Amino acid sequence: MASATSCLSIYCNPLVRNNPRYDIAIIGCGPVGALAANFLGKEGLNVLIIEREANPYPLPRAAHLDHEMVRLFQSLGLHDTILKDMRDTEGHLHVGADHGVLRYMGTSGKPRPFGWSNDYFFYQRELEAHLRDALDRFDNVTLKLGTELNDIRNLTDHVALDVTSNGSQQTLQARYVIACDGARSVVRKRLGIALDDLNFEEPWLVVDAEVDGPVSFPPIANLPDDCNIQQLSVMMCDPNRPATVVPGRGNHRRWELMLLPGEDDTRMMQPDKVAELLHPWLKDVPHNIVRAATYRFHGLVATQWQQDRIFLAGDAAHQTPPFFGQGMCHGFRDIANLSWKLTMVLRGLASPALLTTYQPERDPHVRAVISAAVSAGRYICMLDKEQAANRDISIREKVKRNELPTTAADLIPPITQGVIAAQTPSAGARFIQPRVSAAGETRLLDDMTQSSWRLIGSKQVLTNSAKTLLSELSKELDIQFYNTAQWQCTALAEWLAKTGTDAVLLRPDHYVFGTCTGDASALLADLAGQLFASDAIKLIDCRLPLFMACSEFDPPRFQQEWLGLMQKRFSATQQLDQGMLVAGHNHYSIAGHIGTGDTRLADEMVAFINDCTRG
């Protein structure tokens, strides 16, 4: 009743009348919000994105991203445009207190399993501008600049957003909201969501400069022959002043310099102090300081990423120390994860229960990478000389024993729970993107396979039942089978051989749903069960308005035929059986897919029930 009243009051509010109800509203057009609008716009959804400022944040922030982000740009057809303003680099180097190499995570000359270089450097403002400009492609995306969110409310079937735009107030409506409103997120605060503090907070000075010449490094012992230090992100773990030196795109360079105890933030940002700090690196090389600012590097993760119809993503959900340059990358992964799920739910293909897999999939993933960055931060920020010397010994021993990742790509763990066939080998892993040749043409895997869900492997997995399931699934999902025998690609064959499987089923975000050996039916049935059966589970709790009750008919026949029908359509799973049929004495309550707006199935159900009861 309370919700009905609030809906009515919203309807009567003159600020709301005449405003359309958007499928999705995105709060904040930083990089994460802009990427979200591109993904959801591409799906044809009716998207609103609001941004308080008129232009992208002008000063440099993120400088590094990895291959997975370029693959997302590729999914959007934006990689060619964006790559023009990026440069790839040759990896990361950590240097010890004694100025000897601690750890070299180089990528030069190494294979590129994911199709792109491991590390790219760029200028955040340019990247944001590309993502924003790309929204012009979509008539179904409305970008409202100079529009600030003041308040937000989850209501029964939509979210109400109070905004101020050019001095006037409005209440807008959307079925779902993604809050990409940054570290100080108004939405997170309004929803009362706390942040878990991962106990890392260190003050750093970040200096960006345009530099016309090479940077001077102190002599570094044991530098590998194949490495060009000018092309690396170099972490000087020197207790005199821990520092990172990063090559940006063009002639852009970044220094991140730890503030020492007692140093004053404001004083350290003054031009004369910045010049003094950079002098050993730049000597007489001509340069121009773009900006110098102090930051508190910290690790924070929201305790709740979804509240009803509202989701947190990007810095609103988590913040990471930038030691592996992953802060924005986490936000992009959030969007890749959430956008296909929201699309399915908004199209009525899956129940909103699917959305509850967002946090369980993303939160442990983010925490694992933040933990790696925090532990790197702890050893990088060591100021005690004796401790730093011991650290150097210990890290070098770990490197010898192969206990530490050898490229930054190895830092990213698989998804361990959520929409994956967890019992199958390599479920949840990021899938490789090799070059594939067919009919005289060689292309990257994602360009060769256009569908969003992909079953890739040997033809033998397509048994008759797997074919039937695939064809049923393809009525709801953009899914296709790709026969590796028709391609030349040793990397795919090697991947399958290494996992001991015959086929892999990929999700739209390029993570592995699962793998199979022989018949793919069970894998496809598992997918169907996970995507569609959740309605049944949900409806058990709230079946009153949605169920149909019928009694006094032939229960065994009903059960057999009903389950047959459901099996054919969705492949029966334990949850489906339990959820769809709640047995009483000669009485069955049936809860179905009606809640998602699948009227075709509802009609099938009604016809079938009528048929049974007549019999």
Ligand SMILES: Cc1cc2nc3c(=O)[nH]c(=O)nc-3n(C[C@H](O)[C@H](O)[C@H](O)COP(=O)(O)OP(=O)(O)OC[C@H]3O[C@@H](n4cnc5c(N)ncnc54)[C@H](O)[C@@H]3O)c2cc1C
């Ligand atoms: C020094 C530094 C170095 C970094 N280096 C890296 C790196 O190398 N690699 C990496 O991946 N990440 C890095 N990061 C992190 C990266 O910059 C952030 O993770 C990224 O900007 C987060 O994007 P976002 O879209 O979530 O939030 P933001 O970029 O903060 O965007 C939020 C947007 O929401 C808007 N907004 C806020 N409130 C409202 C409101 N009420 N109404 C309307 N609009 C609103 C804001 O104006 C803003 O445009 C670095 C960060 C810093 C500070």
